[in-house]
Amino acid sequence: MALIRFLTAITALGVLAPVALAGSYGAPPPDIRDRLDALVAAYPEHLISHNGTHITWRDGSKMPVSDGRTDKTFDELLNAPDIDDMFAFAYPAGTKPSAPGVNFDPGRIRSEPFFTKMYGDCRKNAAALRRAKVPWLKKHTGGSVQITTINDVHEALAGVSADLDKLPNRFVRFLKPNSGTYNCRTIAGTKRLSVHAFAAAIDINVKHAHYWKWTKPGSNGTYPWRNKIPQAIVDVFERHGFIWGGRWYHYDSMHFEYRPELFQK
Numbered sequence: 001m002a003l004i005r006f007l008t009a010i011t012a013l014g015v016l017a018p019v020a021l022a023g024s025y026g027a028p029p030p031d032i033r034d035r036l037d038a039l040v041a042a043y044p045e046h047l048i049s050h051n052g053t054h055i056t057w058r059d060g061s062k063m064p065v066s067d068g069r070t071d072k073t074f075d076e077l078l079n080a081p082d083i084d085d086m087f088a089f090a091y092p093a094g095t096k097p098s099a100p101g102v103n104f105d106p107g108r109i110r111s112e113p114f115f116t117k118m119y120g121d122c123r124k125n126a127a128a129l130r131r132a133k134v135p136w137l138k139k140h141t142g143g144s145v146q147i148t149t150i151n152d153v154h155e156a157l158a159g160v161s162a163d164l165d166k167l168p169n170r171f172v173r174f175l176k177p178n179s180g181t182y183n184c185r186t187i188a189g190t191k192r193l194s195v196h197a198f199a200a201a202i203d204i205n206v207k208h209a210h211y212w213k214w215t216k217p218g219s220n221g222t223y224p225w226r227n228k229i230p231q232a233i234v235d236v237f238e239r240h241g242f243i244w245g246g247r248w249y250h251y252d253s254m255h256f257e258y259r260p261e262l263f264q265k
């Protein structure tokens with residue numbers, strides 16, 4: 001997504017000249033009120049309402065939607081997003097998997113204060129992360145996984161597993177063995193907590209996975225998209241509120257996480 005904005009600046013000679021600003025992320029999407037409606041609707045266990053500028057939590061606390069910045073670099077968008085930045089890229093649910101544009105990472109932008117308030121911070125109090133054991137592909141003896149019960153994610157994942165069990169046998173190799181759910185860790189090479197630290201994500205079989213960091217950028221400096229995960233699997237997860245890391249420019253094709261706010265009703 002080309003978000004380079006050209007501003008007009010007055011040079012020392014008083015001549016008008018265009019200046020390209022690399023940092024141009026951070027402005028709320030035009031439909032931010034609808035997105036906030038979806039956010040409140042997605043997490044009824046935690047959120048009561050929003051007024052366009054703040055969201056209100058069930059404990060009475062309020063969180064600002066915007067930090068007022070519209071000049072973020074992509075790294076700043078990733079490392080210090082506000083609530084509206086989480087909706088910077090519309091998640092293309094239900095579409096045929098294909099190569100995303102440069103930096104198009106729908107759902108990869110996450111406000112850490114928002115998610116740690118909801119799921120807890122495993123580094124400070126792992127016990128606060130309520131978890132349940134959910135069978136994984138029971139019909140195909142896939143064992144079980146630990147997943148959060150916050151926001152009823154365990155029920156959503158049980159629904160995913162039951163639907164995946166109904167797919168033809170040729171899909172099982174992508175799903176079994178799974179490559180993990182809960183893991184109190186940061187994302188490799190960053191200070192950002194992984195959604196695995198919230199026990200709200202699952203990696204399917206790593207054997208068929210592709211990850212942007214495992215490839216070298218091409219001659220033009222961009223990462224070539226790779227994927228083997230069939231759409232039928234992605235469709236099942238998305239029906240139950242999980243987004244797929246294979247839809248990101250910075251792709252992670254074995255990764256699914258619970259993000260119901262990104263599905264438009």
Ligand SMILES: [Zn+2]
Pocket residue numbers: 196201202203254255256
């Ligand atoms: Zn993952």
